[in-house]
Amino acid sequence: MTLTLQLKNCTVIMQYITKVSGSNKWYYKRRIPQDVQSHYPDNKDKKIVKSLKTENKQDAIRKASQFTREFEAEWAVIRGKAPILTGTILDKARDILERNGLPLSKRSKHNELEYDFFTDSLDESLPKEAKDALHLAHMNKDAEATNELLAFYLEPEQLAAIAISDGTFVLNASTILEEHLKNQKWLSNKKKSGPYRLAFADLIDVLGDRRPSEYRVFEVQQLITYMIEERGLKTMSVKRRMGCIRAAFTGVTKLYELNEDKQHNFTGYDIPNLGDDAEDRLDFTAQQLLALRAAISVDMDEIWGMIAVMMETGFRVSEACSLSIADVHGLDTAYPFLTLHKTPFRKLKTKSSIRFIPLTGLALKYVRSVSGKWLFPRYIDEEEKQVKSDNGSAAAKKRIQSLLGLDAPTSHSFRHTMATRLRDAECPEDMRNEMLGWSSKVSDRYGSPSDISIKARYLEKTLDWQGQGWNRVDN
Incomplete structure (x- = not known):
């Protein structure tokens, strides 16, 4: 089964999406290629079936697209046709640039040939419907549709590599989180990284994945209200989560000298009635x-x-x-x-x-x-x-x-x-x-x-x- 997603001036077609009997939620369903089936011994029917955990068609298409990229990248590694990339998105983006002979900062006019080879390789990796949609957007000089399509089809590290080479790269909240955990050597430490991941999940769900300087004062207060009223957290728990966001934003923007983003609004916020809802811990008798x-x-x-x-x-x-x-x-x-x-x-x-x-x-x-x-x-x-x-x-x-x-x-x-x-x-x-x-x-x-x-x-x-x-x- 295929679904379509209408973007500005173009239509995206998505495969491998279906519904199962008795459920209104969309599922990702795809046959495992024969040459990699031996790596999935538990999949007796040689198929991958995953719930997309949504009834919304647009959300389902976006999640299915992510699954498709992940599985095809995994199969490329199994086939020996792709490197195994580890680390944060920024680490992976830098690795991509190095492998394509590009500098780890804004390219100069001397790097245009390498950049053309790099973007051509990305274009070749896209499915036909994506190439057709991008061609149409280019012919219409529609930059907005082009950016939407690239964000839909490319991996985050590929987008980051393009932005670094273009000199337009900024660190959004999700990237700052990974950089902070990497710098603290907590990426694989679930106990240390867990509170940060929970805090940033709330931040991105409520306010979106943006650079620190883009979050306004009133939005920071909206996030605090959400944590208390919607998530049901105690005020001291909210304080700890907000502290995680502040620590990551402050640490990474200072380390990488991101001067504009140093002036973020995750300082001096107000948590109403802080500590008043704490429950006294009982003594043993x-x-x-x-x-x-x-x-x-x-x-x-x-x-x-x-x-x-x-x-x-x-x-x-x-x-x-x-x-x-x-x-x-x-x-x-x-x-x-x-x-x-x-x-x-x-x-x-x-x-x-x-x-x-x-x-x-x-x-x-x-x-x-x-x-x-x-x-x-x-x-x-x-x-x-x-x-x-x-x-x-x-x-x-x-x-x-x-x-x-x-x-x-x-x-x-x-x-x-x-x-x-x-x-x-x-x-x-x-x-x-x-x-x-x-x-x-x-x-x-x-x-x-x-x-x-x-x-x-x-x-x-x-x-x-x-x-x-x-x-x-x-x-």
Whole structure:
């Protein structure tokens, strides 16, 4: 089945689009060429069928065109007829220019022959209907239709290569995102890149894929309103997403000296009632801590051990998961303790997160039982030098809820509960802040034997906490 899309003064015909029985959505359906079928062993009927996830004909044609380009590029690589391009759109565009003997900036009159060869090769790669439509647009001197057709049929990196060579290239939001992630070495890091991709998806969906200087002040506020009212995000989540956009725009425009786009409007925006919709995180009650300790004492496996360490130290999930036996000190002394500092596996949230924490109770018992390199090896990826803290958090949540019920606090509440326990043990505020990594400065004795022994005594007192300060708010 084919569909047609009417552009100005020309018509685009799109193949491989169909509908299936019982659905109003369009699908992309295409037979796999015989010479590449062996690379798709799971496609028993030798066909590719993908939902285009839209009922709109124009959207379906555009998405189908993208699928066609992707599959044909993939098959060209399989056949050995095309290079494998990796990296951002800008990286790919630069690679295209280099392979065609063109400079990585605006071409000079000495490069016109190479440019003609380059554009001729692009023209040859287009389907006949596209060539006919482009010829008609050219004969009519219709630049708008020409640009629409090129945007429809060419890959983003091909369009970028043309713009660079023409001296008209600007970085739109989508390209800035990829450049920022590449510069931060986060392209393949889903945890680091995820918040940025979510933020930019909202930006492009609501305001379009434009250069930073083109977004007006009122549009930035429209995006904030959309995130709150349509996406249902909390205001602090909106703040983080807007911060991702600001960081990427500011970093890339400064790095590449894009002076016009440095003056973007993703600074100084207003998020109405910021923080007012935050939900207080519940503390654990004394009874819940007793129930957890009882369960841990019966069966102290790795997950219960991790819960014990978080419960009796106030460590964050990521901090607990990253602990190694090298972080353990003084097991043969009166006051064993853990050190928390930056390592290739551990990126501390703040500088004040560097701390010395005595081991007490079941946390100490678990650490004494460890014989390997890591305290919680299942959450360490040594090859990638990554801590799988999300997995640790999910496992702890599941284990806690299995004992205390679905409405129980999560492991993130151990920190706030520890703050309450230390306060009720009459631990001085500056020492509480040191132990929990909230202090901007530390005492001269920080980490000394006397410092460790004093903190250990306060932590030992928290083991008998009766919940007298539970959910209390300081004035």
